[in-house]
Amino acid sequence: QKEVEQDPGPLSVPEGAIVSLNCTYSNSAFQYFMWYRQYSRKGPELLMYTYSSGNKEDGRFTAQVDKSSKYISLFIRDSQPSDSATYLCAMREEGNKLVFGAGTILRVKS
Amino acid sequence: KAGVTQTPRYLIKTRGQQVTLSCSPISGHRSVSWYQQTPGQGLQFLFEYFSETQRNKGNFPGRFSGRQFSNSRSEMNVSTLELGDSALYLCASHLLAGAGNEQFFGPGTRLTVL
Numbered sequence: 001q002k003e004v005e006q007d008p009g010p011l012s013v014p015e016g017a018i019v020s021l022n023c024t025y026s027n028s029a030f031q032y033f034m035w036y037r038q039y040s041r042k043g044p045e046l047l048m049y050t051y052s053s054g055n056k057e058d059g060r061f062t063a064q065v066d067k068s069s070k071y072i073s074l075f076i077r078d079s080q081p082s083d084s085a086t087y088l089c090a091m092r093e094e095g096n097k098l099v100f101g102a103g104t105i106l107r108v109k110s
Numbered sequence: 111k112a113g114v115t116q117t118p119r120y121l122i123k124t125r126g127q128q129v130t131l132s133c134s135p136i137s138g139h140r141s142v143s144w145y146q147q148t149p150g151q152g153l154q155f156l157f158e159y160f161s162e163t164q165r166n167k168g169n170f171p172g173r174f175s176g177r178q179f180s181n182s183r184s185e186m187n188v189s190t191l192e193l194g195d196s197a198l199y200l201c202a203s204h205l206l207a208g209a210g211n212e213q214f215f216g217p218g219t220r221l222t223v224l
Contacts, residue, residue: 046213095166
């Protein structure tokens, strides 16, 4: 079993929809949680960075962490075709080694 | 502020050769991590450097090595290339080592081994 599980999709939604992306993990020592967006043939771009449980909002993006359930989510409101990309969850313990999910391919149709 | 720079962007090598990839972190960042991304395995941690010292290493064979220079620039080397080494190699820059650090990725070097 992988340390971080993420449904690879693809997830296809109409423009304007609310998108929900999720990851589960097994390592209770993870303390820092991130979401990256990766466009084709580009490097990952950091979207959200959270510590411990709770919510964090940035514009159309909201990240949630539930450490008791070992579950993290990213919500995208008013999705746009430009949001079409692969979304990677990542997490780490105290050090700098990131453990990534497989990535979810998101397609927003206009 | 300039981002993370990786050179070259694309490389084609043949089996048995060796390759060196370069990464220049964001100005002021002293820590660099390397990752390998493949369709089958996703993003996997290779190693991390801080102040010219390797602080952490992933589960890759000894053919994969790296180093960091006094100006924080880093190189990774892969010797005796195998077909399975074809991947996108990503460098991540972070301010310090340890907790609370956001990692920013470069565009990657796409290596193709024939």
